[in-house]
Amino acid sequence: MKITKIILSFVSALAILLSSSVTSFAKVVGDKIILGSAISLTGKYSSNGVHTQNGYNMAVDRINSMGGVKVGGKTYKFEIIYYDDESNPKRAAQLAERLISQDGVEFMLGPYSSGLTKAIAPVTEKYGVPMVEANGASRSLFTKGYKYLFAVLAPANLYLDVAIRTAVELNGGKGVRIAQAFEQDAFSQDVRLGILDAAKETGSEIIIDDKLPKELNDMAATLVKVKQMKPDVLVVSGHTKGALTAIRQIAEMKVDVPMLAMTHCDAAKLSKQHGKNSQYALCASQWHKTLTYKDDFFKDGMTYAADFTNEFGYDPPYQAAESSAALLVFKDAFERANSFDQKKVRDALAATNMQTFYGNIKFAPGGQNVDKPMVLFQVMCDGAGKCENKVVAPLKWASAELIHPVPKWSER
Amino acid sequence: MDFMVFQYPMISVQACLDGILLGILFALIAYGMALQWGVMNIINIAQGDLVILGGYIAYFMYLYGIHPAWGVIVAPIIMYFVGVGLYKLVINKVVDRDLFISILATFGISILFMQLMNFAFGADVVLANSGYGTTFLFDSAVVLPNSKIFSAFISILFAICLVIYMKKSKLGRAIRATAQNARAAKILGVDTEKVYAATFGINAALCGVAGALISITFTIHPYMGLPYTIRSFMIVIVAGLGNLPGVALSGMGLGVFEEFADYILGTEFRIGAVFLLLVLILVYRRFKLSRKREYLK
Numbered sequence: 001m002k003i004t005k006i007i008l009s010f011v012s013a014l015a016i017l018l019s020s021s022v023t024s025f026a027k028v029v030g031d032k033i034i035l036g037s038a039i040s041l042t043g044k045y046s047s048n049g050v051h052t053q054n055g056y057n058m059a060v061d062r063i064n065s066m067g068g069v070k071v072g073g074k075t076y077k078f079e080i081i082y083y084d085d086e087s088n089p090k091r092a093a094q095l096a097e098r099l100i101s102q103d104g105v106e107f108m109l110g111p112y113s114s115g116l117t118k119a120i121a122p123v124t125e126k127y128g129v130p131m132v133e134a135n136g137a138s139r140s141l142f143t144k145g146y147k148y149l150f151a152v153l154a155p156a157n158l159y160l161d162v163a164i165r166t167a168v169e170l171n172g173g174k175g176v177r178i179a180q181a182f183e184q185d186a187f188s189q190d191v192r193l194g195i196l197d198a199a200k201e202t203g204s205e206i207i208i209d210d211k212l213p214k215e216l217n218d219m220a221a222t223l224v225k226v227k228q229m230k231p232d233v234l235v236v237s238g239h240t241k242g243a244l245t246a247i248r249q250i251a252e253m254k255v256d257v258p259m260l261a262m263t264h265c266d267a268a269k270l271s272k273q274h275g276k277n278s279q280y281a282l283c284a285s286q287w288h289k290t291l292t293y294k295d296d297f298f299k300d301g302m303t304y305a306a307d308f309t310n311e312f313g314y315d316p317p318y319q320a321a322e323s324s325a326a327l328l329v330f331k332d333a334f335e336r337a338n339s340f341d342q343k344k345v346r347d348a349l350a351a352t353n354m355q356t357f358y359g360n361i362k363f364a365p366g367g368q369n370v371d372k373p374m375v376l377f378q379v380m381c382d383g384a385g386k387c388e389n390k391v392v393a394p395l396k397w398a399s400a401e402l403i404h405p406v407p408k409w410s411e412r
Numbered sequence: 413m414d415f416m417v418f419q420y421p422m423i424s425v426q427a428c429l430d431g432i433l434l435g436i437l438f439a440l441i442a443y444g445m446a447l448q449w450g451v452m453n454i455i456n457i458a459q460g461d462l463v464i465l466g467g468y469i470a471y472f473m474y475l476y477g478i479h480p481a482w483g484v485i486v487a488p489i490i491m492y493f494v495g496v497g498l499y500k501l502v503i504n505k506v507v508d509r510d511l512f513i514s515i516l517a518t519f520g521i522s523i524l525f526m527q528l529m530n531f532a533f534g535a536d537v538v539l540a541n542s543g544y545g546t547t548f549l550f551d552s553a554v555v556l557p558n559s560k561i562f563s564a565f566i567s568i569l570f571a572i573c574l575v576i577y578m579k580k581s582k583l584g585r586a587i588r589a590t591a592q593n594a595r596a597a598k599i600l601g602v603d604t605e606k607v608y609a610a611t612f613g614i615n616a617a618l619c620g621v622a623g624a625l626i627s628i629t630f631t632i633h634p635y636m637g638l639p640y641t642i643r644s645f646m647i648v649i650v651a652g653l654g655n656l657p658g659v660a661l662s663g664m665g666l667g668v669f670e671e672f673a674d675y676i677l678g679t680e681f682r683i684g685a686v687f688l689l690l691v692l693i694l695v696y697r698r699f700k701l702s703r704k705r706e707y708l709k
Contacts, residue, residue: 042527042531044530044535045535046530046534047536181679184680210678210680211678213679213680213682215636215638215639216679216682216683217630217632217636218434220430220671221674222679224423224426224675225675228416228420239537240536240537244631245537248541248631253546253557274541
């Protein structure tokens with residue numbers, strides 16, 4: 001009895017020793033750099049989770065096939081370990097722990113959504129694991145003093161800032177009257193804070209400030225108020241549900257408002273599936289394929305879009321593009337650090353200053369990308385009812401002129 | 413707090429009409445719940461998920477180029493069989509047990525349905541466009557989307573058909589007999605097993621109709637079922653079982669209450685207000701019951 005116990009403890013000790021010795025080499029095995037990511041493949045974020053994963057995979061294949069990553073005179077290839085976080089923050093944090101302490105991953109890619117990134121960031125920070133994320137835009141991610149978090153995207157408070165400034169400009173520099181409806185989640189509330197800041201700076205007035213609960217699919221009350229109060233701008237942000245509910249009810253209730261600004265229009269497939277109902281809606285986007293940024297791997301936005309469509313069978317939403325950009329950032333940082341030391345890679349990431357097909361990337365001390373403005377596109381339809389997203393702001397990349405004010409429903 | 417709704421009388425009219433049209437739709441779902449609650453003594457937590465599943469049927473018809481309004485005919489037929497299948501698989505095992513077991517079982521079904529719908533249809537929010545246009549009233553101060561009017565009309569139509577069916581048909585009479593006294597009905601030759609299966613099927617079919625209407629009027633999403641369960645539960649509690657006019661009235665009442673809560677408390681408290689009302693009604697009912705009990709003592 002005693003002997004079996006002793007043998008058993010020996011065996012288990014050996015097993016633990018073996019497994020730990022394996023993990024300590026796991027970050028770079030042979031010629032592979034192993035990155036880890038918890039990602040939403042099931043659950044409520046699954047569609048955007050898949051966009052993110054496709055974006056990562058496309059960049060991995062591209063970088064590997066074009067010579068990989070050169071560190072210390074040797075060539076390495078990227079590989080990613082994925083776990084499904086079920087769109088659940090608690091699960092995502094557990095998986096981050098598992099990736100780092102069991103699988104020995106020393107470099108992480110972000111999950112989808114601000115909420116999940118918020119759950120993972122404390123874990124990567126604790127272990128000093130550099131994480132480049134592409135889908136957490138909430139401002140609160142960048143005010144916590146995280147040292148190992150880098151986001152290739154512009155923070156959420158800048159999403160619709162441009163819209164308000166444009167409206168003020170078109171109003172001859174005078175403040176405008178704003179009606180807004182936001183969902184009660186981290187991301188949308190940050191978009192809201194951005195609007196409040198912009199309103200304050202431009203002397204604009206917020207006359208309706210509604211909050212949408214997450215189960216809501218009816219915003220008729222807000223729209224009735226809009227009809228009554230006649231604001232100059234209506235801002236709606238509540239992920240795809242908010243965008244769809246707003247578009248449906250604005251069209252059905254024939255709500256006339258000179259400017260309608262939203263988020264998540266392309267995720268909600270407004271121009272493709274809802275055509276004329278969504279005409280003239282202004283949408284904030286991190287990226288659009290017609291932007292003229294360039295890099296050596298994907299060439300430019302149009303080429304990226306064509307290659308992506310070729311591989312996955314659908315037009316890349318910006319969630320995919322920014323995810324691909326995250327790997328370009330990692331590659332660049334590894335090569336500049338010329339090392340796999342986490343501290344050195346972290347410092348190299350912090351010093352990033354590069355252009356990718358997705359946009360310029362340069363990180364502020366908080367970790368957010370400050371070198372890439374948001375773009376606004378407007379849904380525009382031709383006579384046959386075919387609708388398309390056209391970039392209208394900033395002017396540098398505009399492919400069409402902003403239509404303002406939006407024509408009344410009775411005149412369409 | 414915002415009392416704009418009282419400052420502009422036309423907004424009150426709008427809120428009332430919106431609420432009534434919405435309430436009629438809720439009442440249809442609640443009627444299904446009352447029916448199976450009364451007959452089988454089962455509180456179906458998965459009610460809202462059956463509604464959403466019905467919505468997806470209409471949505472897929474829309475996706476394949478069929479007008480989603482046909483969903484109000486197709487969805488109940490498919491959902492009837494889903495309901496009967498569900499009864500044969502799970503519900504028949506809990507139908508004679510106490511209420512708590514059935515709540516747990518249907519809660520499980522609800523979670524399963526949510527995940528399956530998410531798996532099969534994806535997590536995207538979807539809707540089906542009916543292209544029905546808009547009705548303007550009072551010099552266009554009040555705006556009613558025709559899809560809402562259509563929903564209310566179809567709901568009333570189905571409710572009337574169901575009442576007639578319950579009164580006139582053989583199965584309808586058997587269902588009512590089973591509701592009154594299952595044992596007596598069994599002794600008199602009613603196949604209660606069949607009655608239960610049909611009742612659950614009819615309930616699912618009603619959910620299917622409501623779901624198709626919701627996909628035309630609002631939006632659907634795999635995780636959006638629970639608010640519909642809560643609303644129908646509340647309507648049934650207020651109206652009582654087997655009281656169709658009561659269900660219709662309390663449905664409309666709830667619809668109007670929700671609209672006004674939305675205007676006065678703000679949209680963020682709309683669903684919250686419904687939950688609060690539910691708690692208040694439950695407390696009030698308990699209070700009334702305990703007073704009655706004391707009186708009897």
